[in-house]
Amino acid sequence: MVVLFSLLVDVFNSPLTIYTYKLLIICPSLTPTPHLLYLPSQICNSHSHLSLSLSLGLCLLILIEEMGAQVRNYDCATYKNEEDTDMRKGPWTVEEDAILTEYVAIHGEGRWNAAARCAGLKRTGKSCRLRWLNYLRPDVRRGNITLQEQLLILELHSRWGNRWSKIAQYLPGRTDNEIKNYWRTRVQKQAKQLKCDVNSKQFRDAMRYIWMPRLVERIRAATGSSAGQSTAYSSCSSNHNDIPANSEAAQINDPMMEWVMPEPSGNSLESLDTQVSPVSDVTEYQNPTSMQTGLGLYPEDESDRWAEMEMQMQSSILGDGEALESLWNEENIWFLM
DNA sequence: AATCTTTACAACCGCCATGTT
DNA sequence: GAACATGGCGGTTGTAAAGAT
Structure with missing residues (x-):
């Protein structure tokens, strides 16, 4: 947590005010819903997909991607990338988790096929639903079975x-x-x-x-x-x-x-x-x-x-x-x- | 230290029920 | 009512991590 807040302080102390990167903070122990912050491009250097993943026991910090790309992903009408039809399988990445979590936070649960498409996830609707219900949902209880x-x-x-x-x-x-x-x-x-x-x-x-x-x-x-x-x-x-x-x-x-x-x-x-x-x-x-x-x-x-x-x-x-x-x-x- | 085995669990698959067109 | 899409469910598999040898 110290590292996390230190980073955030650095971010907000930045002289730049044009935030071009989006930061999604998932911290179920502190808040039930993800928090979005916007970062100066300076922080992200030249990386288009800089991913900081800090597993600090309580908190997962993820830097997603350029805002412009993210906005495009939410615009279902403009979603027409044919090469996106090849579906991903296997373990979910932190980026995918963040995207799905954010999408559900905004649009709610359900309509999983549309969610997968609109969020720009190369996953089936089924896969998104399962990931949300079994892992990402805020009220999922983890730890040993009592x-x-x-x-x-x-x-x-x-x-x-x-x-x-x-x-x-x-x-x-x-x-x-x-x-x-x-x-x-x-x-x-x-x-x-x-x-x-x-x-x-x-x-x-x-x-x-x-x-x-x-x-x-x-x-x-x-x-x-x-x-x-x-x-x-x-x-x-x-x-x-x-x-x-x-x-x-x-x-x-x-x-x-x-x-x-x-x-x-x-x-x-x-x-x-x-x-x-x-x-x-x-x-x-x-x-x-x-x-x-x-x-x-x-x-x-x-x-x-x-x-x-x-x-x-x-x-x-x-x-x-x-x-x-x-x-x-x-x-x-x-x-x- | 290297290799093998076991464990835990995330993720996928197929089937079915339901809703929509 | 048929065809299709979607979501839900239970069974199964793949694999990373832990433990044993």
């Missing part, structure tokens, strides 16, 4: 399957792509290692009766005893009205889901976010059969419910075939963390 979010993903997936966009609706700031990636890299991989299908009853039961209670336990441990009634959803959503009263999610009524999606009440995102540790803590893993009520793991008023679940698990899982303990032992429980 424990609460993990719990919510597991629960919602058990209910809705691979309906990623639907699941994503309940994790504000997370994209369907991100959730899908999480599922594939973490959950499916684990199922593969356990040599069972991710959709098998065996794996689903293991998730439901071991993994998810374990997550609940960890969330409670991380958020303190007062968070006993707090939940993944309540912690992830900054606006509980996001869940329609008659929605599928609101109508879920099983014990686990009540942990995940309770009555809307005011636990804030900030207070309950628990980042997932990249390192496992297998040493504190408890055998599922030891996760009994009365050990302080669950709220007292939940004890009967949990005991019931425990019995349910014993009879429905352990009774037929491979025991959960052997399926989900300390060697493979690591990935839950």
Whole structure:
């Protein structure tokens, strides 16, 4: 940031007043919308596409191009360059990001094919849409999937399957792509290692009766005893009205889901976010059969419910075939963390 | 230090639904 | 109603970075 502001001070102290270059500042942590500044050509020397990219953790600074060219790009009527029809593929550049961000800031979302053309991007409308929704959108939440979010993903997936966009609706700031990636890299991989299908009853039961209670336990441990009634959803959503009263999610009524999606009440995102540790803590893993009520793991008023679940698990899982303990032992429980 | 393997995730693809002409 | 354009979704792939050997 120091470097950034130092640069800006230099810019504005310049004796030149004819600004011929445009500077786009994208700094989501400071402002939700990009800021435009105009730079003297002196700053840019002879470069027509000088690009300064300062990754300072919080701020990305991009110098785009000559204003004249930029203005031309926004004039759809004059867009007629045939050679622009060859589409670019692959990773987006900071310049492309800046152009798309600026275009959306001015014209809004939607009409992506037109956006791609008018902004002068050699990208398909689809590509622009995806880039915006999955990466550039200001409210995209980055960083590790929290424990609460993990719990919510597991629960919602058990209910809705691979309906990623639907699941994503309940994790504000997370994209369907991100959730899908999480599922594939973490959950499916684990199922593969356990040599069972991710959709098998065996794996689903293991998730439901071991993994998810374990997550609940960890969330409670991380958020303190007062968070006993707090939940993944309540912690992830900054606006509980996001869940329609008659929605599928609101109508879920099983014990686990009540942990995940309770009555809307005011636990804030900030207070309950628990980042997932990249390192496992297998040493504190408890055998599922030891996760009994009365050990302080669950709220007292939940004890009967949990005991019931425990019995349910014993009879429905352990009774037929491979025991959960052997399926989900300390060697493979690591990935839950 | 070099090479190989694994992981995480961005991006693309194909299919489908919907809207417009 | 057919043809086309567009957007949304889920599946898959490519690849950079990190980790292991």
